[in-house]
Amino acid sequence: VPEILEVEQARTLLDIAALDRVVVAVHAPDAWFLKRGLTPHGVELALLGRRFTTARRRGKLLLLDTDGAGPVLGLHLGMSGRVLVDGAAAGDPLVYASNRDVVAWRRFGVDFAGGGSLHLRDPRRLGSVELDPDEDRLGIDAFELSARQLDGIVSTSRAPVKAVLLNQRRIAGLGNLLADEALWRGGVDPARCAQSLSADARRALHRAIRTTLRVLGRRGGSHTGSLMPERRPGGVCPRDGARLLRRTVGGRTTYSCPVHQR
DNA sequence: GATGACCTGTGA
DNA sequence: TCACAGGTCATC
Numbered sequence: 001v002p003e004i005l006e007v008e009q010a011r012t013l014l015d016i017a018a019l020d021r022v023v024v025a026v027h028a029p030d031a032w033f034l035k036r037g038l039t040p041h042g043v044e045l046a047l048l049g050r051r052f053t054t055a056r057r058r059g060k061l062l063l064l065d066t067d068g069a070g071p072v073l074g075l076h077l078g079m080s081g082r083v084l085v086d087g088a089a090a091g092d093p094l095v096y097a098s099n100r101d102v103v104a105w106r107r108f109g110v111d112f113a114g115g116g117s118l119h120l121r122d123p124r125r126l127g128s129v130e131l132d133p134d135e136d137r138l139g140i141d142a143f144e145l146s147a148r149q150l151d152g153i154v155s156t157s158r159a160p161v162k163a164v165l166l167n168q169r170r171i172a173g174l175g176n177l178l179a180d181e182a183l184w185r186g187g188v189d190p191a192r193c194a195q196s197l198s199a200d201a202r203r204a205l206h207r208a209i210r211t212t213l214r215v216l217g218r219r220g221g222s223h224t225g226s227l228m229p230e231r232r233p234g235g236v237c238p239r240d241g242a243r244l245l246r247r248t249v250g251g252r253t254t255y256s257c258p259v260h261q262r
Numbered sequence: 263g264a265t266g267a268c269c270t271g272t273g274a
Numbered sequence: 275t276c277a278c279a280g281g282t283c284a285t286c
Contacts, residue, residue, distance in 0.1 A: 080269095123269090
């Protein structure tokens with residue numbers, strides 16, 4: 001899933017359906033899922049009797065504030081996690097991940113007074129739950145990224161520009177699909193050394209990131225990109241019909257057009 | 263900054 | 275059985 005668009009869908013669901021309800025039970029059957037020393041008992045103590053007051057998001061990290069000076073609950077969806085409230089998830093089914101409902105995949109959850117629940121379902125167990133997460137380990141949220149900020153980030157790194165876009169300490173929220181889509185829309189070669197981008201290329205990339213988030217957000221998620229159907233052996237560029245390049249860049253499988261991405 | 267590790271499901 | 279998957283972290 002879960003890139004910034006899916007996490008924002010989850011945040012909206014939490015905002016609409018999970019706030020101001022009293023937690024009467026906490027389920028943390030998978031201790032491995034709890035991070036930074038958190039234990040099943042610890043998270044139960046921290047949440048029992050409290051209500052969530054705000055649903056926030058920074059990059060791909062979900063943040064639930066609690067009442068009465070309680071802790072912030074941090075949820076991360078990893079590669080296959082989904083948030084469900086009262087048994088329903090937000091948004092489209094995930095691509096590249098199972099969408100079946102297997103009870104064993106409920107890695108964490110709470111029950112609310114009067115019935116209903118909040119659950120995190122994650123087949124691959126790469127998600128996580130923590131209390132009072134360090135929100136500043138994450139960089140500027142991709143939705144907030146200004147052209148000037150992108151300039152500063154891109155012009156100070158010699159890594160491939162895609163690796164820079166994926167680095168959550170720099171920009172928080174972009175994942176593999178969104179990065180490829182934005183670079184494709186902006187006409188920028190993912191493997192290009194970030195520092196070497198011209199001011200024009202940086203501007204084009206910034207516009208492309210904004211467009212990608214807006215358009216794919218409206219369509220329903222990271223999997224709705226124009227490049228997505230061609231993300232396969234033999235895929236061609238939807239813009240100019242060239243055979244797409246498939247490489248590993250920044251450690252991730254990368255598709256790009258050798259003709260218009262320079 | 264690139265690499266491998268983490269974990270598990272799916273489809274070829 | 276194998277390759278691969280929209281993420282992140284420690285390590286060289």
